[in-house]
Amino acid sequence: MSSTTVKSSSAKPSSAKPSSAKNTLVGWLMASPLVLILGCFLLLPIIAIVAVSFWASTEYSYFPAFIFENYEFLLTSPVTLSVYIKTFMFTGITWFLCLVIGFTVAYFLAFHVRTLPMQIGLFLLCTVPFWTSNIIRMISWIPFLGRNGIANNALQDMGLIDEPLEWLLFSDFAVILAFVHLFTLFMIVPIFNSMMRLDRSLIEAAVDAGASSRQVLTNVIIPLTKPGIMIGSIFVVTLVMGDFITVRFMSGGQSASVGRVISNEIALLQYPAASASAVVLLLTVLIMIGIMLRFVDIRKEL
Amino acid sequence: MHGRRGLSFYLLAFFFALFVLFLYGPTITIAILSFQGPQGGLTFPMNGVSTHWFGELFKQQAVGDIWGSFRRSFALGLMVMVTTVVVSVMGGLAFRKHFRGSGFVFYLVIGSLIVPSILISLGVGILFNQLDLDVHWSTSGFGSQLTWTLPFGLLIMFAVFNRFDSAYEEAARDLGASPWQTIRHVVLPIIGPSLIGVALFGFTLSYDEFARTLLTAGSYNTLPLEIFGMTTSVTTPVLFALGTFTTAFSFIVIGLFALLYWLSNKRRAIGKD
Numbered sequence: 001m002s003s004t005t006v007k008s009s010s011a012k013p014s015s016a017k018p019s020s021a022k023n024t025l026v027g028w029l030m031a032s033p034l035v036l037i038l039g040c041f042l043l044l045p046i047i048a049i050v051a052v053s054f055w056a057s058t059e060y061s062y063f064p065a066f067i068f069e070n071y072e073f074l075l076t077s078p079v080t081l082s083v084y085i086k087t088f089m090f091t092g093i094t095w096f097l098c099l100v101i102g103f104t105v106a107y108f109l110a111f112h113v114r115t116l117p118m119q120i121g122l123f124l125l126c127t128v129p130f131w132t133s134n135i136i137r138m139i140s141w142i143p144f145l146g147r148n149g150i151a152n153n154a155l156q157d158m159g160l161i162d163e164p165l166e167w168l169l170f171s172d173f174a175v176i177l178a179f180v181h182l183f184t185l186f187m188i189v190p191i192f193n194s195m196m197r198l199d200r201s202l203i204e205a206a207v208d209a210g211a212s213s214r215q216v217l218t219n220v221i222i223p224l225t226k227p228g229i230m231i232g233s234i235f236v237v238t239l240v241m242g243d244f245i246t247v248r249f250m251s252g253g254q255s256a257s258v259g260r261v262i263s264n265e266i267a268l269l270q271y272p273a274a275s276a277s278a279v280v281l282l283l284t285v286l287i288m289i290g291i292m293l294r295f296v297d298i299r300k301e302l
Numbered sequence: 303m304h305g306r307r308g309l310s311f312y313l314l315a316f317f318f319a320l321f322v323l324f325l326y327g328p329t330i331t332i333a334i335l336s337f338q339g340p341q342g343g344l345t346f347p348m349n350g351v352s353t354h355w356f357g358e359l360f361k362q363q364a365v366g367d368i369w370g371s372f373r374r375s376f377a378l379g380l381m382v383m384v385t386t387v388v389v390s391v392m393g394g395l396a397f398r399k400h401f402r403g404s405g406f407v408f409y410l411v412i413g414s415l416i417v418p419s420i421l422i423s424l425g426v427g428i429l430f431n432q433l434d435l436d437v438h439w440s441t442s443g444f445g446s447q448l449t450w451t452l453p454f455g456l457l458i459m460f461a462v463f464n465r466f467d468s469a470y471e472e473a474a475r476d477l478g479a480s481p482w483q484t485i486r487h488v489v490l491p492i493i494g495p496s497l498i499g500v501a502l503f504g505f506t507l508s509y510d511e512f513a514r515t516l517l518t519a520g521s522y523n524t525l526p527l528e529i530f531g532m533t534t535s536v537t538t539p540v541l542f543a544l545g546t547f548t549t550a551f552s553f554i555v556i557g558l559f560a561l562l563y564w565l566s567n568k569r570r571a572i573g574k575d
Contacts, residue, residue: 027401034393034452037385038410041445042417045425052428105321108314122318129325131506132552135529136545140328143335143345143542150331150346181324213310234416242418245513249533259420266517271428278421289416 046282053275062271070276079261084284087257090172090247091240094179098236099229101180102187106228107221110195123192130185138178138249145169145177170252178250183239187232194228195221230296234289241285258284329549336542344539355543368528368544374439375525379509381440382447386455386504387497389448394459395485415453419513422446427517442518447508454503462496495566502559506552 028035056065074080105126113119129137144150145168152164167173198221206216222229244259258281265274335342339350359368393411397404426446430437437443470492474484512526519527525548532541 023399024401024403027396027399027404030392030396030399031401031404031407033389034396034456035407035410037389037445037448037452038414041422041426041449042410042414045422045429046417048429048432049421049425101321104314104317108318112311112314125322126325128553128556129329131502131510131556132329132549133510133512133526133529133545135510135512135526135533136332136549137329139529139533139541139545140332143331144328146345148345153346181328184321238416238418242420243513244420245530249530259418262420262424263516266424266427271424274424275428278418278424281418282421285416285418 049275049278052272053279055272055275057270057272060269062269070272071280073273074276074280079256083256083258083261086255087241087259090175090179090243090257091237093176094183094240095233095236097176097180098184098187099233102184102232103191103225103229105184106188106192106195106225107217109192110198111221119196123188126188127185134182135245135249137182138246141174141178141181141250142169145174170250170254172251172255174250175247175255178246179240179243182246183236186235186239187229190228190231190235191225192228194225198224227296230292234292237288237292238285241288242281332542333546333549336539336546338539338542342539344537344542355539356547358538358540359543359547367523368525371523371525371528372548374522375509378439378444378447378524379505381444382451382508383501383504385444385448386451387500389452390455390459390500391490391493391497393452393456394463395489397460398463411453411456414449417449419450420516422449422514423517430518437518437520439515439519439522439524443515443520443524446514446518447511450511450514451504451507454507455500458496458500458503459493462493466492491570495563495570498559498563498566502556505559506555509552509555 052062053070054066054068055062056067056069057063109119109123109126113122142149146152147164147166147169149169151168152161155161156164202220202224203216206220211219242259243257244263247255247257247260248263258277262274262277262281265271265277335345335348336355337351337353338348338355339352340354342349393407397408423446426442427437430442435441466489470488471484474488479487510526511524512530515524515527523531529541529544529548532544
């Protein structure tokens with residue numbers, strides 16, 4: 001444990017060093033572009049959303065008011081509940097699949113690939129798609145999943161099905177497939193990072209003490225990579241909870257999600273309603289992250 | 303663990319190979335299909351082989367303003383890249399000062415990463431609307447994209463400075479270097495190669511950004527917005543040709559950055575001898 005503790009305690013924001021007045025001034029000056037940009041394009045927009053969520057609207061415009069109608073409508077509508085259930089379902093299944101696949105891939109890279117250049121090479125192979133377009137990666141599934149697509153043709157050739165499966169493309173299945181395709185690397189990167197920082201002598205000690213490789217996995221590796229698992233989980237959960245484009249495209253417009261409801265309200269220029277939905281979504285995501293953070297101190301892990 | 307490779311290695315290696323196939327298979331599929339013959343459709347079989355659909359891309363009127371949107375995305379990517387590098391380095395240096403209130407800034411950065419993109423899009427849209435400003439890709443779109451690229455830039459800087467040996471700075475200071483000289487001649491050369499990584503994130507995440515740009519780009523589309531618009535109206539392989547084109551472009555950019563990184567590391571290694 002010692003080496004991981006030493007490494008993590010050197011993490012910057014939390015390390016104890018007296019902050020002098022000069023350091024504070026210089027620090028704020030150097031951080032000022034960052035604070036300014038995030039203030040203008042993160043804080044102010046969120047404040048604007050919270051404010052507008054209490055505003056009133058007509059069909060074409062919205063104007064300042066202080067009403068609770070937007071929330072009242074949102075929180076009493078049966079649609080909201082079903083949309084949230086659906087979104088939680090997408091999130092839960094995607095999270096589970098990303099975790100299983102991401103952990104397995106990271107485990108293979110960290111403990112079964114032996115040379116560092118090979119590890120880095122294969123790791124980069126997994127991360128390169130992150131730097132390409134998500135939209136294109138979604139479109140890429142069309143020839144695969146379509147009615148006359150590769151999957152259906154292959155299954156028919158093998159005699160497993162008689163007629164094409166209709167639920168492959170433009171379905172909840174396709175939505176989850178695309179989510180896993182797009183977001184698994186958000187799980188691989190932090191878990192791989194945790195595993196590479198893990199002190200190898202701990203594994204040797206466990207083996208020497210007579211642990212089976214299964215016991216090493218459950219009693220040493222999994223507990224010590226928990227921070228990576230949590231960071232990856234936070235990424236996947238927030239990305240899926242707030243998504244609107246994957247659900248819309250991969251379900252062919254048939255499935256709903258919280259993000260899609262908001263984007264539809266925006267398209268109808270119902271900004272106060274969209275804002276109220278956005279505030280509730282933000283609170284939901286923050287509560288979920290709060291729960292996950294109870295398991296790990298994120299500042300120690302950077 | 304370092305003995306002969308057991309069964310578990312081969313099972314895991316097979317799983318890994320399947321995962322890589324899952325990751326790249328669809329992209330390779332559309333790359334092949336974008337060379338469909340003129341009569342070909344959106345799926346196999348191939349109806350001859352041609353570059354017909356790439357030709358269609360160059361005909362402006364056929365499928366919207368692809369080249370205009372490509373130029374805008376490219377320019378925006380460069381703007382976001384430069385800003386991300388500069389602001390992340392300054393931010394990273396600031397955090398090393400352990401200044402009072404750094405916790406707040408830290409949570410602002412993390413918050414930027416976890417706030418759903420659609421909130422940024424909606425919020426910036428409302429804000430500009432209320433301030434009577436026009437949304438434009440180079441103003442509101444630019445700022446919205448920074449909320450996605452800056453956290454990644456800063457996380458890289460945190461990782462870099464965590465491993466940074468401050469003895470170099472102390473040595474420079476002892477030799478009489480001013481704070482600016484220390485940064486310019488000691489810190490920046492050491493962290494240089496990592497900045498290439500930050501730049502890569504800045505450019506590619508901007509170039510592919512969709513959700514945060516949706517309501518904030520104004521009347522001139524960026525390339526991802528243009529592509530998404532096409533998905534509802536275009537049902538020919540020209541869509542795949544465009545996908546192949548921008549993916550190839552992304553790969554070239556990634557390759558260039560990797561080459562730069564390799565060269566700068568190599569130069570440094572030679573310098574050390």
